[in-house]
Amino acid sequence: MADALLIIDMQQFVQQRIDQGVDTFPLQALENGLTLLNAYRQRKQPIIHIYHHDLDNNGALHPDQAAALPLEGFQPLPNEMFFIKHGSSAFSHTGLYDYLVAEDISHLTVIGAVAGFCVNSTVRAASDLGLRVTLIEDAVLSFALTGTPYNAELLWKSTLALLAADFAALDRLASVMEKNK
Secondary structure, three states, rough: OOOEEEEEEOHHHHHHHHHOOOOOOOOHHHHHHHHOOOOOOHHHOOEEEEOOOOOOOOOOOOOOOHOOOOOOOOOOOOOEEEEEEEEOOOOOOOHHHHHHHHHOEEEEEEEEHHHHHHHHHHHHHHOOOOEEEEEEEEEEEEEOOOOOOHHHHHHHHHHHHHHHHHOOOOOOHHHHHHHHH
């Protein structure tokens, strides 16, 4: 079973929301994500970056907008794959699944943003395609849902509980790092 690290939407819009004071959970998700990314790089394991780009020229995540750029430290290296998506799931019209099949990758370790949106739909699609998924819960970011009483932690817990019920195994960074010493 070949494993790859799948990094979802670690783009500047994440830092912009944090800087704007949007309720965020867990606070250490970015740092944990970088730690895991660097561990995969040191072990020379496959790394796949997913970026969301709006097709609308006026969209916040249009490739010409600063919000669409990768977060500092999450820029792909020349030997790392990246795919651009225009919808929620990293598998929708991206070629990601064909790449995984060609590379004989059957397990994804997933980190990124945003838990209730693109992470959720990507993990569900991966599972539906027969891939095994491990979600690193403390490296997956959630934001409060604007205009609702639902804070970031509640949405994070709810999303991860639903994904763990049928679509992915949950793990924590410390456990993954311990297993890979």
